[in-house]
Amino acid sequence: QQKVQQSPESLTVSEGAMASLNCTFSDGTSNNFRWYRQHSAKGLEVLVSIFSDGEKEEGRFTAHLNRANLHVSLHIREPQPSDSAVYLCAVSPDSNYQLIWGSGTKLIIKP
Amino acid sequence: DAGVTQTPRHEVAEKGQTIILKCEPVSGHNDLFWYRQTKIQGLELLSYFRSKSLMEDGGAFKDRFKAEMLNSSFSTLKIQPTEPKDSAVYLCASSLGGSAETLYFGSGTRLTVL
Numbered sequence: 225q226q227k228v229q230q231s232p233e234s235l236t237v238s239e240g241a242m243a244s245l246n247c248t249f250s251d252g253t254s255n256n257f258r259w260y261r262q263h264s265a266k267g268l269e270v271l272v273s274i275f276s277d278g279e280k281e282e283g284r285f286t287a288h289l290n291r292a293n294l295h296v297s298l299h300i301r302e303p304q305p306s307d308s309a310v311y312l313c314a315v316s317p318d319s320n321y322q323l324i325w326g327s328g329t330k331l332i333i334k335p
Numbered sequence: 336d337a338g339v340t341q342t343p344r345h346e347v348a349e350k351g352q353t354i355i356l357k358c359e360p361v362s363g364h365n366d367l368f369w370y371r372q373t374k375i376q377g378l379e380l381l382s383y384f385r386s387k388s389l390m391e392d393g394g395a396f397k398d399r400f401k402a403e404m405l406n407s408s409f410s411t412l413k414i415q416p417t418e419p420k421d422s423a424v425y426l427c428a429s430s431l432g433g434s435a436e437t438l439y440f441g442s443g444t445r446l447t448v449l
Contacts, residue, residue, distance in 0.1 A: 258437065260440075265442075265443075265445070266442050266443075267339070267341075267426060267428075267440035267441050267442045267443055268426070268428075268438075268440040269440070270437045270438070270439075273437060312378070321366065321383060321385075321390070321391075321433075322380065322383075322391075323380075323438070325377055325378040326377075327377045328377065
């Protein structure tokens with residue numbers, strides 16, 4: 225069964241510096257990967273969805289997928305204090321509604 | 336555009352009580368999910384509906400948790416009887432349908448069971 229792990233558990237970055245978050249998974253046959261963000265006491269909002277190896281950019285958010293290395297990353301360009309939140313990686317096995325979630329990375333952006 | 340609406344935002348219950356959480360999905364969405372979120376376990380799927388039909392009833396959660404979808408625009412999650420270990424944030428999400436579709440989440444209900 226697909227297992228998803230995120231690192232680091234917590235990350236502090238200065239405003240304007242690149243923030244990079246990592247997600248590893250155990251089954252490289254999945255082709256549906258998403259990054260979500262959750263602000264304190266709020267629901268989750270999707271940031272980037274990526275379905276094939278390579279890069280996908282959505283505004284300041286870029287996901288990199290390398291299924292051979294069982295790795296998907298999220299890079300946040302010019303992060304602001306309002307980007308401080310928990311970032312969650314989710315993987316969907318092919319043709320399966322069930323999302324497998326990572327435990328999250330708590331990102332803090334210092335002014 | 337109305338997103339997913341969950342009520343109440345906060346609920347406090349005594350052990351043994353019955354509580355009902357409510358969710359209105361995004362209009363036109365076919366899939367609806369109930370999740371429980373805790374610091375230790377993260378996100379756990381409780382129930383999944385497709386076009387109002389229950390597709391996943393949560394396995395280990397079956398005995399005290401019951402989700403219903405009365406119509407395409409309203410769902411409830413009943414916990415009966417509540418236990419202190421049920422204290423968590425309960426999230427409802429909806430999507431157009433299919434594994435390739437994005438889930439849209441409500442703000443959640445924070446449940447505290449004393």
